[in-house]
Amino acid sequence: MVAYIVRRSVMLIPILVLISLVSFAIIELPPGDWVTYQIENLRASGIELNEDEAERLVKMYGFDQPAWKRYIRWMRGILFKFNFGWSFQWGKTVNELLGERLPLTLVISISALIVSWIIAIPIGIYSATHQYSVLDYIFTFFGFLGLTIPTFLLAMVLAWYIFKLTEFAPLGLFSIEYMDEPMSMEKFIDMLKHLVLPLIIIGLNGTGALIRVMRGNLLDELKKQYVITARAKGVNEMQLLFKYPVRMSMNPVISTIGWILPGIFSGEVLVSLVLGLQTTGPLLLRAVLAQDMFLAGSIVMILSVLTVIGTLLSDILLAALDPRIRYSAAAAR
Amino acid sequence: MSDTGRGDLLLEVRNLQVHFYLFEGVVQAVNDVSFDVHRGRTLGIIGESGSGKSVSAQSVMGIVPSPPAKQLAGEIRLHRATPDGGIETVDLGRLDPRGQEYRDVRGGEIGMIFQEPMTSFSPLHTVGDQIGEAILLHIPDSTPQSARERTVDLLRRVGIPRPDRAVDAYPHELSGGMRQRAMIAMALSCDPALLIADEPTTALDVTIEAQILELIQELQDDLNMAIIYISHDLAVVGGVADEVMVMYLGLVMEHADAETIFDEPLHPYTRALWQSIPKIDGPLEQLVPISGNIPSPFAVHRGCPFYARCTERIQGVCDESPPPMLEPRPGHTVRCFLYADDVDLAANGATGE
Numbered sequence: 001m002v003a004y005i006v007r008r009s010v011m012l013i014p015i016l017v018l019i020s021l022v023s024f025a026i027i028e029l030p031p032g033d034w035v036t037y038q039i040e041n042l043r044a045s046g047i048e049l050n051e052d053e054a055e056r057l058v059k060m061y062g063f064d065q066p067a068w069k070r071y072i073r074w075m076r077g078i079l080f081k082f083n084f085g086w087s088f089q090w091g092k093t094v095n096e097l098l099g100e101r102l103p104l105t106l107v108i109s110i111s112a113l114i115v116s117w118i119i120a121i122p123i124g125i126y127s128a129t130h131q132y133s134v135l136d137y138i139f140t141f142f143g144f145l146g147l148t149i150p151t152f153l154l155a156m157v158l159a160w161y162i163f164k165l166t167e168f169a170p171l172g173l174f175s176i177e178y179m180d181e182p183m184s185m186e187k188f189i190d191m192l193k194h195l196v197l198p199l200i201i202i203g204l205n206g207t208g209a210l211i212r213v214m215r216g217n218l219l220d221e222l223k224k225q226y227v228i229t230a231r232a233k234g235v236n237e238m239q240l241l242f243k244y245p246v247r248m249s250m251n252p253v254i255s256t257i258g259w260i261l262p263g264i265f266s267g268e269v270l271v272s273l274v275l276g277l278q279t280t281g282p283l284l285l286r287a288v289l290a291q292d293m294f295l296a297g298s299i300v301m302i303l304s305v306l307t308v309i310g311t312l313l314s315d316i317l318l319a320a321l322d323p324r325i326r327y328s329a330a331a332a333r
Numbered sequence: 334m335s336d337t338g339r340g341d342l343l344l345e346v347r348n349l350q351v352h353f354y355l356f357e358g359v360v361q362a363v364n365d366v367s368f369d370v371h372r373g374r375t376l377g378i379i380g381e382s383g384s385g386k387s388v389s390a391q392s393v394m395g396i397v398p399s400p401p402a403k404q405l406a407g408e409i410r411l412h413r414a415t416p417d418g419g420i421e422t423v424d425l426g427r428l429d430p431r432g433q434e435y436r437d438v439r440g441g442e443i444g445m446i447f448q449e450p451m452t453s454f455s456p457l458h459t460v461g462d463q464i465g466e467a468i469l470l471h472i473p474d475s476t477p478q479s480a481r482e483r484t485v486d487l488l489r490r491v492g493i494p495r496p497d498r499a500v501d502a503y504p505h506e507l508s509g510g511m512r513q514r515a516m517i518a519m520a521l522s523c524d525p526a527l528l529i530a531d532e533p534t535t536a537l538d539v540t541i542e543a544q545i546l547e548l549i550q551e552l553q554d555d556l557n558m559a560i561i562y563i564s565h566d567l568a569v570v571g572g573v574a575d576e577v578m579v580m581y582l583g584l585v586m587e588h589a590d591a592e593t594i595f596d597e598p599l600h601p602y603t604r605a606l607w608q609s610i611p612k613i614d615g616p617l618e619q620l621v622p623i624s625g626n627i628p629s630p631f632a633v634h635r636g637c638p639f640y641a642r643c644t645e646r647i648q649g650v651c652d653e654s655p656p657p658m659l660e661p662r663p664g665h666t667v668r669c670f671l672y673a674d675d676v677d678l679a680a681n682g683a684t685g686e
Binding site for chain 1: 394396431435436437438439440441444445447449452453454455456457458463466467470471503505516519520
């Protein structure tokens with residue numbers, strides 16, 4: 001098991017290098033750079049910049065160097081000084097900006113994942129064991145609804161309704177009266193109240209798909225011979241269900257962590273914009289618009305790395321749950 | 334245990350009727366099936382796929398998937414031994430298949446071996462865990478420790494090498510033959526009075542098959558178990574069964590003790606089956622396949638379901654009304670019009686062809 005984890009972790013290294021290259025390429029792709037964007041902006045507001053001034057800016061930020069040199073400089077900073085670079089737009093280091101927002105993003109994303117599991121797994125189990133029952137049809141209906149309704153629309157509608165009904169505005173992280181207060185119990189509760197809506201909305205985004213996955217898997221497993229064998233032993237139906245087929249059908253659900261995390265990260269961008277949450281999503285959007293390259297590149301890279309780590313975690317979890325995966329891992333060694 | 338000797342009646346199935354209500358139509362999987370099972374003896378059920386042999390056995394176990402299946406009629410009377418040494422009779426067909434009482438019988442009084450040793454065990458749990466589960470459920474006062482010891486004993490008894498290690502093995506670490514042995518250990522874990530073996534050797538190769546058959550017979554002698562042995566393989570059934578029941582499309586076509594049914598088959602279907610298999614000791618002869626295919630399971634037959642393939646059919650009779658179950662000889666029943674008029678004619682038809 002330890003060998004398996006080490007092996008999988010070592011295999012991550014080339015993937016991480018590739019991710020950093022792709023992240024850098026993505027921010028290099030659009031024509032122009034931060035300086036040309038700034039000069040355009042100044043021109044638009046009526047200030048003419050002379051050639052010398054522009055050249056000085058280009059040199060100062062290192063845009064006259066070839067791309068590969070800038071990539072190496074950026075990576076060297078990250079690897080050796082844990083310095084992700086400078087945000088031109090905010091006039092702060094990227095580390096500082098992300099330090100403010102990344103924790104909230106992670107809290108929201110991971111809680112949303114947990115929320116979607118808590119909703120989807122029991123519903124999936126019920127739907128599979130009561131296939132074609134009235135409730136199954138109802139869950140299926142809402143599952144598809146959840147799959148198709150854009151999350152930002154749901155966020156807007158629900159935020160408006162909640163405000164209309166309760167006079168509570170579920171926008172931002174804190175209510176105005178707590179905005180500048182030091183952290184206290186009341187402020188914490190206020191924050192939790194603000195987090196409920198985004199969590200549910202972001203969580204629901206993956207829930208519809210997860211219900212279908214869980215239902216389909218379990219339906220397959222319920223027909224398997226080992227279920228009949230267990231029944232022939234006289235095992236109670238409820239115990240049987242959770243000991244055998246549910247555990248088997250959890251495998252694909254666990255491996256969805258890998259592909260559901262990116263979905264949650266990107267779904268979170270729109271919802272956070274709509275609900276005014278200070279997460280990395282809106283930050284990334286503005287950074288990309290303003291060609292704030294180090295900030296954008298760092299966010300893309302960090303989110304990708306987190307996704308890769310999520311996949312690794314789900315693989316380790318799978319190996320812990322399924323002896324056959326442990327076995328083939330040992331055999332491959 | 335004095336009143337539960339060899340040959341005592343253990344299970345009576347009477348007029349069992351099970352239909353499957355599927356989207357495509359109704360399948361009359363089991364129609365008016367009756368048989369007895371005696372302690373220490375083996376009933377072989379022979380039939381092609383779709384003949385209802387497995388559904389009959391699953392009905393006894395109470396594990397026919399319902400819906401779509403429904404038991405419309407019939408009784409499944411089990412004469413079980415009570416702890417005080419007496420006998421009580423329960424009609425399994427009336428019990429709730431998911432209820433406590435039926436669950437006590439299932440795995441306790443009746444054990445079952447299935448066809449697919451590769452998929453019969455959960456891949457996520459050790460063999461010992463899955464066998465021990467049955468012991469913990471059915472053997473009073475058992476603890477995880479005692480269940481484990483009993484499991485090791487069982488694994489040794491079914492001939493698995495190094496049973497103290499196999500108990501902690503996962504199913505994928507055992508070969509098909511070993512897995513089927515473990516399956517037998519599981520079915521026998523609680524000393525069942527009846528063992529149902531549903532094509533237990535179909536997925537195994539011939540040498541392993543012989544070993545498994547030998548093992549089952551050995552265990553039967555030791556434990557005085559009754560066995561229902563289901564197979565489409567005539568040679569296998571001929572080797573293990575004391576009496577044989579031949580099924581076709583949900584109906585019992587012929588039922589007699591093993592010797593009689595192999596030497597003097599009465600039903601044209603049974604005779605056709607016998608002609609379609611090679612014999613080692615007899616003279617070399619041409620194998621005769623049964624012409625045509627099994628009719629669709631959704632088809633409803635006014636007369637005999639074998640009519641279309643039968644070489645001795647009587648037009649205007651066999652296709653007009655369902656053939657009755659007749660007993661041309663004591664203990665030898667056959668569902669065929671050929672024996673309807675007069676029992677003497679039937680005896681002649683069987684010997685002089």
